[in-house]
Amino acid sequence: MPDMEISPIELKAHYTNLLQLHVKWCGSEIEKYERLLSHGSDRLIVRLISSDKTKSIGIVNRHTEENRAFISFAGHFKKNSLNIPEIYIVSPSEDSYILEDLGDETLLDRISDGKEFGSSKTGLYKTVIEELPKFQIRAGKNIDYSFCYQFNEFGEENITFDLDYFRQRFLKNFYNDNPDETSLGFDLNYIKNKILELPRDYFLYRDFQSRNIMLRSDTPCFIDFQSGRKGALLYDIASLLYDAKADIPQNKREELLEHFLQVLKDYNIKDTESLRHHFWYFALVRILQAMGAYGYLGIVKGKRRFLESIPYALKNINFILQNRVEGKELSYLKKIFSELLTEQKTENEKA
Secondary structure (H helix, E strand, O other): EEOOOOHHHHHHHHHHHHHHHHHHHOOOOEEEEEEOOOOOOOEEEEEEOOOOOOOOEEOOOOOOOHHOOOOHHHHHHHHHOOOOOOOOEEEOOOOOOEEEOOOOOOOHHHHHHOOOOOOHHHHHHHHHHHHHHHHHHHHHOOOOHHHHHOOOOOOHHHHHHHHHHHHHHHHHHHOOOOOOHHHHHHHHHHHHHHOOOOOEEEEEOOOOOHEEEEEEEOOEOOOOOOOOOOHHHHHHHHHHOOEEEHOOHHHHHHHHHHHHHHHHHOOOOOHHHHHHHHHHHHHHHHHHHHHHHHHHHHOOOOOOOHHHHHHHHHHHHHHHHHOOOOOOHHHHHHHHHHHHHHHHHHHHHOO
């Protein structure tokens, strides 16, 4: 939804090239602007409304490698008939572009109506899940991974980075005790090694979450795939099902996971038992990475709304550690997160 309206003077002062791009694209002047939330990104995202009432989305991003990844991946996905926004025009400097306006409703908006997570919402998620392997497997076969601007693969280096991000940005800000680095390192390495057991031959969307899925009526359209890289199949479904603020009921998460595993059989991927076992480690690494992001964006960048996701993440990770991780596995992480959850409950009671 619109964050704030900005004046033509402000936009012209900073992003004249965006205005020029619009005229070059469709020949009409811009009549009105609406600045949209960029969430964790530093991009400027603006809804452009022209004099003939045509709407489009303007993006200004000084990180041109990120732009090139988005533009390249978008072209490839369009060729594969996937539901993504059309890119209308890109500036010669590649720091600005204009794309199709998909509206304001996200999957998160649709499910955050306070009503029960019933058959309608479950069905919508199943529709979304049926689209996911089209990105991962069908389009992932011959996508150009040379445009990946962070890591080319969700492998050992990337996983280590994400786990260190959790340590530095979340634990140091929110865990009151000094962790036993040896025990913590052992558990984090265990998660990493479990993830590395699966093949990494697919497109990993990276931010496949409810806020990045737009809805036109009941048709899902997909945005923010610029952080994609090569990886295993389970990371994206874990991102979707353990998207903190979506707060999907646990029984529905497991139903939707089973639906994903059934859909994969249509792509001749049938080792569902191994995938089911490994899923929980992907869910853990995704939640840990997200917690690092909440700490960084909420504390360092001052975007306090990201701190609102921490209670959901604590609940989710405690459930997995206590109920889906076998025996004495990850015992030190279980201790840490049990303490964090207890602290949170105590603070809530005091409030």
